[in-house]
Amino acid sequence: MSKAIPEPVIRLTEAFARLPGIGPKTAARLTYFLLRAPDEISQSLADALHDLKTETKFCSVCFNITVSDPCEICADAKRDGRVIAVVEEPLDVLAIERTGAYSGKYHVLHGAISPVNNIGPDDLRIRELVERVGQQDVLEVIIATNPGMEGDATAMYIKRELEPKGVKIQRLARGLPVGGDLEYVDSVTLTRALQGRSEF
């Protein structure tokens, strides 16, 4: 970039461009928008960005993103702690919560096994899940990783790790579009899948 552009502008543009789905053109457009916009817009963005990292953390039980630890769902005595739904991403928790058809708890893996992307079981919160199932009174684990190869590989691995614990292991997959992400599946389909889940 040319020397005619002040350094803070360059810095913000480059920061935007590092975000997924944002190219250099969009990054520049966002920067110049903020430059011209009223101060409060950039101030509230700066605050939000700051709070995102300082005021959120992973729940030490389920590894969802939370403000309080344990998270609201883990702390909720009305929810059935004997059932755990295992999902890839925090957004998948939202998708299942939207259905209103699930009253158990969650475990967020933060990804799926994918050797080509150098993601193995140790890069996910699988060991924490196995420990959790061993320590708490868990009867049933619903593996709700995304349908498709990587989600299946992850499900198989988890099943193998959990089998010695003697819990009921189910897979949420039937009726879900293969290759689709859970977070994009509509609530009706997801509810049906939750009801029709099967042991595997």
Add this chain to the structure above:
Amino acid sequence: MHIEHLSLTNFRNYARLEWTLPKGTTVIHGANAQGKTSLLEAIYYLATSRSPYTTSDRQLIHWRAETDPIPYARLAAEVCTRHRPLDRIDMTLMLDTTNGDGARFKKVVKINGAEKRVMDLVGLVNVVLFLPRDLTLVEGSPSDRRGFMNDTLAQVDQDYLDALSTYDKILPQRNALLRRISDNLAAPHELDYWDSQLVKAGAVLIAGRQRFLRELEADAQKAHHDLTGKRETLTLDYQPSFTPTAGGDGQLSFNTTGLDLHRELSAEQIAPQFAEQLEAEKGEAIKRGVTLSGPHRDELRLHINGRDAGLYGSRGQARTAVMALKLAELSWMKQRIGEWPLLLLDEVIAELDASRRAYLLDRLDGATQTLMTTTELDIFTTSFLERAAVLRIVDGQIAAETP
């Protein structure tokens, strides 16, 4: 089956084309780089969602369209088959440059106006394509011959296509995992899932290939006898990277006899043997970081009078063998779908000597729709041209049509 109408927008050098295709034979004639081949490519792409000429789909989008915010190409065809009076297939290829990290290629398929998966295209249009490149199939690389089996089978066999697409996704994952294991980043038991999937898909591919080649061989032999005046006999030698046996005592094929095509093996018989093979070579696979056995390493050899035509045959013999194989492919496809597939011949007629040319054109006589491109018209006999429609293509336009 035949294509009634073809529309192209920003496809290769066609800014815009509306073409109502005649039935029977059409000779597409013109100088090089005018867009003859692109017409065949468009039809092949509509049938298979894949170009035979490039592995980079984005090249299909007209270069002039690249200055648009979202460059796109559109292909549409109206197809009539024996079973379905009229289907409209619509494909839009897009290069989305608006969302950073480089342009993203997107393909949207619609069938009769409804958005579908690419997989749903299978079987709507069946094509047999014959290119000059095919003439070197016998001497060419093993991957060309696997491609020949895949391209034909995947057009009519949904299970084969599903298995192929699964296999192609599992293999790089398994190879990556082998390397991770060798680097002590993963444990060998992590292979279990990938192995089970590779075995399941791979067994379908091997069984499918064996059956395909068995069905193909008789027709190929017949065409080859016709072409050689019965002096030579063509046999197909399928050599899977390991040889499954009916008894299950599979072993590596170091010999050249390959798999007996006439003792049919089911995917269920092959799968446990493939699994055993992967297990037996696991140590070596981890050491080398690649999957050593499987359909991705299969071979198909063509033998003439018992001798390998790729190794010992003359160039002429190899060409004759390929022609026999391609004609057998056509008969096989016709048999499978119950009608003539579309025939696309790109510049291949000019590559053949007079007697092979005459035989080929004779065998194609009666096809519902044949499109052949050529730079010279005088390779055809007058009586052939009188029965065909002749088009001249100049700079991405149909310049003239006769009669």
